[in-house]
Amino acid sequence: MASTDLSIGLSGLLVSQRALQTAGHNITNANTPGYSRQVVNISANTPNVSPYGPIGAGVTIDSIQRIKDDILDSQINNFTSLLGSAEVQNDTLQNLEAIFNELSEFSLNNMIEKFFGSIQELSTNPELLSQRYQMLQDSINMTTNSFRTLDEQFMDLKVNVSQMVETNVAELNGITSQIANLNKQISTLEFGGTNSNANDMLDQRGALVNRLSRLGDISVIKNNQNNSIDLMLGGALVVNGGNSETITTSITGEGVVEIHGLSTANINGGELKGLLDLQNITLPKYMNDLDTLAASIIKEINNVHSEGVGLSGGFTSLISTNAVNSADDLLTNTGLSFAPSVKTYTTGTVTSADNGDGTTTVSGTGTSFTGNVKANNFIKLNDGNFYKVTSVDSDTQLTVSGALTDATSISTDTTDGSLYVTVTDSSNEITKTSISIASDETLNTLTAKIANIANINATVTNDTLAITSDSGYKFSFTKELDTNPGTIGSSKATLSGQYSGNDNDVFTLTVQDAGSGSVGTGSALVQVTDAAGNILANLDIGSSYTVGSYLQIADGVSVSFDTGSISVGNKLAIDAVNDPDTSNVLASLGMNTFFSGNDASSISVAQYIKDDVSRIAAASTSSPGDNTNALRMVNLQNIASTNRATFSDFLHSSVAQLGIETAEKASEKDSFESLLINLDNRRQETSGVSIEEEMINTIRFQQAFQASARYISVITELNNVLMQIK
Secondary structure, eight states: HHHHHHHHHHHHHHHHHHHHHHHEEEEEEETTTOOOEEEEEEOOOOBBOTTTTOOOOEEEEEEEEOOHHHHHHHHHHHHHHHHHHHHHHHHHHHHHHHOOTSSTTOOOHHHHHHHHHHHHHHHSSSOOHHHHHHHHHHHHHHIIIIIIIHHHHHHHHHHHHHHHHHHHHHHHHHHHHHHHHHHHHHHHHHSSSOOOOOEEEEHHHHHHHHHHHHHHEEEEEEEEETTTTEEETTTTTEEEEEEOOOOOOEEEEEEEEEEEESSSGOSHHHHHHHHHIIIIIIHHHHHHHHHHHHHHHHHHHHHHTTTSBBSSSSSSSSEEOOOOTTTEEEEEEOOSSSSSOOOOOOOSSEEEEESSSSSSEEEESSSTTTTOTTOEEEEEOOTTTTEEEEEEEEEEEEEEEOOOOOOOOOOOOEEEEEEEEHHEEEEEEEEEEEEEETTBBBHHHHHHHHHHHHHEEEEOOOOOOEEEEEEEEEEEOOOOOOOOOOOETTTTEEEEOOOOOOOOOOEEEEEEOOOBBTSSSSSEEEEEEOOTTTTEEEEEEEEOOTOOOEEEEEETEEEOOOOOOOOOEEEEEEEEESSBBOOOHHHTSSOOSSSSOTTTTEEEEHHHHOOOOSSSSSSSSSSTTOOOOHHHHHHGGGGGOOBBBBBHHHHHHHHHHHHHHHHHHHHHHHHHHHHHHHHHHHHHHSOOHHHHHHHHHHHHHHHHHHHHHHHHHHHHHHHHOOOOOO
């Protein structure tokens, strides 16, 4: 009886002691991250059986339980992954905004504005060297101090992101290794014969899982047989019981790191998701925008600059700066920074009708002529040959020059690209020659065509094009009119002015009335039509005409006639050139261009411009003070040439998109932070330690301990009394 009474008291002492230890453990870990409050679950011992009924046998500890809400923990892990992705993207996008720095005086937009402003200033005084040096300086500021500096900063940011990916993968490997080790320890402790709860280890493992969820969206698979967990990330089992899978990385390019051992496409959250999106999508997109803008400025400025001349009024020698891979390769596919834009329009099924006047009407199905074909272009018909377009009548009908029959094959290599080469002699008389640029053009074939022009020599040197002129001659690629285009009848025609039309055209002068057979007699009349056959002017060169005086044709072009015989039907074709290089082959080869390079990292002012600012091609003619080519370059600022937007609009659109994306990520970050705060508060309500509650438990179990001790003391005294009875 005495021993039973003592064991009852002892059980009370032991249970109270363990409860006090648990309360103390809770209090000391109140601020430990991931710690879950523990409680002692107690119950009465199995009572002893007696003739009088069951007699109590004291108290026992069933378990020491940690208070945990697994569903709440899963939600916290999920939102931690989303926060990790949004936070790292928001931080990087803010850095990207700071790099653009559009509110600064030295922003890229301001540098582009200053560049075009300096061209505008040059157009007012094209002969002033000071204006040319200012344009050079503003050009260098835009290329070197803006585009290339931005590209370097973007690349540094991209490299930084890739380094963060490597750091995160290293951290991931460390965490998964720790979780695997804890799995082993938990299994040993709980299922190794001790029948104990590994509460603290389970908390440590839970905290590691939460840290891991910040890196990526993980899936937790519980194993109830040994209380271990498996973890899935990116379709891979990164933790399998007591084993962890090591994830590796490799550098595949500057600022590009690749992850091996899991599928990155299946990572949908966490810092790794955010960093990979930054590395593979976001940063390349804005870097590509910068490259697109730089490439557009290079191409558009070079296309116009190559068609002008500097203060020398022309060239005696010129070498292309962009080498081809092979002089026998197609120019459209031979490693040029920008391939020539030679194109042909191929029709659907067509029928034709000979008009009997040297033209043919072409009708087709499956065609779309309007907007794709212009007068004076060339078109490839279904007989495999090219024809010059006289007029575009509708989407399904146009008129071409020459006869077209199914039985006759017309051999030509002409396409819709053309290059006009202007040769000027010592007396400033010019000869303009048109060269067709074919879709199968090579550097060798182009060189041969240029070499066939009188007083011009062309050779291929180290896969570049070299052009020289004979002594006393200069050449260029300007839009300057051929002032002496030939004769109509025996009357010499002379042109004056500058063509201001929007497209290249051909003015055909046809004698409608010969008067008495010569210029300046009777009712002599010349009719002028454009390439589409539209009548532009009827020129009275009869008895009221002063021989040698100029008559207005159209679009800034005037013509005069000297004495000479004429007959009805006499014709003279005049090239009216707005774009001397419709193929842009000059800019592609780097002939007389202003910029070198092809993107934001390589854009630069051509070295020969830096060495000699007189090479800046502000003029379209050799006339002193000519500023027409500078004005053409200024006009580029307002042309939608960059993805259907102007240079400034394209840049503003990209920066605005960056601002929207940054704001979205900031909003996501704030939203997920708020949700996590609420979830953590709920977790604290469930699993957190309340100091007040633990102090109450301490007092409660202290009193229970003291009572049990007093009970044992009383039983001991009673036993002593009984032992003294004789």
